Amino acid sequence: MRYITFALAKGRLAKKAMEMLELAGITCEEMKDETSRKLIFVNEELKLKFFLAKASDVPTYVEYGAADIGVVGKDTILEEGRNLYEVMDLGIGKCRMCVAGPASARERLKHHELIRVASKYPVIAKDYFYNKKHQTVEIIKLNGSVELAPIVGLSEVIVDIVETGTTLKENGLEVLEEICPLSARVVVNQVSMKMENERINKILAGFKTAVEKRK
Ligand SMILES: Nc1ncnc2c1ncn2[C@@H]1O[C@H](COP(=O)(O)OP(=O)(O)OP(=O)(O)O)[C@@H](O)[C@H]1O
Ligand SMILES: O=P(O)(O)OC[C@H]1O[C@H](OP(=O)(O)OP(=O)(O)O)[C@H](O)[C@@H]1O
Structure with missing residues (x-):
């Protein structure tokens, strides 16, 4: 099974995005260490990878498929105008x-x-x-x-x-x-959405639960 990769916007949205992942049942303990300079984190059990990138670069990673899923502000999505699917409003970073x-x-x-x-x-x-x-x-x-x-x-x-x-x-x-x-959105690579539909939908269902839990 291949890894599903997440690109998260670092900075202001990072902590909240990680909280949403946690609520979605997708954890990555290693990533919580704010002192670490490591850029990429792996959850072997769930076959997931996570990386933190400059917010304006997240849509680029997702459009090219270097990340399957991204979490980034609507402002960045509008500004970058990349080809990707915007699939969910996380209701954070409003x-x-x-x-x-x-x-x-x-x-x-x-x-x-x-x-x-x-x-x-x-x-x-x-x-x-x-x-x-x-x-x-x-x-x-x-x-x-x-x-x-x-x-x-x-x-x-x-x-x-x-x-x-x-x-x-x-x-x-x-x-x-x-x-x-504006608020943070989940974006998905257009090819990944088709090729990994089942796994991505499961992840999106997790995010949906996380949004509900936060209400
Ligand atoms: N008060 C706020 N000011 C700016 N951005 C906010 C605010 N509240 C939420 N956000 C969200 O956080 C994102 C900006 O995060 P951050 O400030 O860490 O990045 P940045 O300022 O764009 O990055 P950089 O400092 O590298 O230019 C925005 O894209 C926006 O969606
Ligand atoms: O309405 P407020 O709660 O005051 O928040 C808005 C301010 O925060 C952001 O700036 P940021 O701190 O990201 O610095 P920057 O302007 O240098 O990007 C934004 O650009 C505004 O200046």
Whole structure:
């Protein structure tokens, strides 16, 4: 029997994803050791492998079949636009993708002025402004601390993740428009879904139980 491989987004979602695996009855004790630098973990009994990858790389591993199953945020799925099946909402890592900025940007946004939009998510920002709002904007890609952009005059607004709203509030910014709700999803390689249908469905049933248990 071949191994079924899981790619989990490291960082913020990792611990919660591991808790979901545990609730699903898929355990991997070794992976819980946060001090370890090991990248791949094996459960010989269940013939499962697990690895932690940078969130934005998880859809890539799954599309190419280097991982059969992935756990990653909806934001990353939208941004990466890979060919894969998104099969389940795990209900963890809940937050929202928003347009945010100082209150003064509200009017400029409303009147479709040519504004600059800074974001770690240029694809999502472009899709929102161009396809949904039919508004021409200049998108500036950043890699973090995006809230800085409107403060220092790099952009008028940002497209970013909002969870508690604390980061916006502490920087004098506010949500101007909501783009979409986000949470962690289970994604599956398209070929694996067919070739390993029985085993993958069993795993997905386990995840479903885990989601129910968390309710
Ligand atoms: N408050 C939040 N801020 C950012 N991401 C969140 C938040 N709550 C949940 N998430 C989820 O966690 C994921 C981000 O995790 P993390 O912050 O570890 O990665 P990252 O910041 O994208 O990675 P890196 O620091 O390598 O750029 C997002 O894809 C999102 O789905
Ligand atoms: O609404 P809140 O609860 O304040 O959370 C949202 C903030 O958290 C994330 O940043 P992160 O900590 O991942 O840092 P980064 O901006 O450098 O990616 C996100 O980009 C927001 O800045």
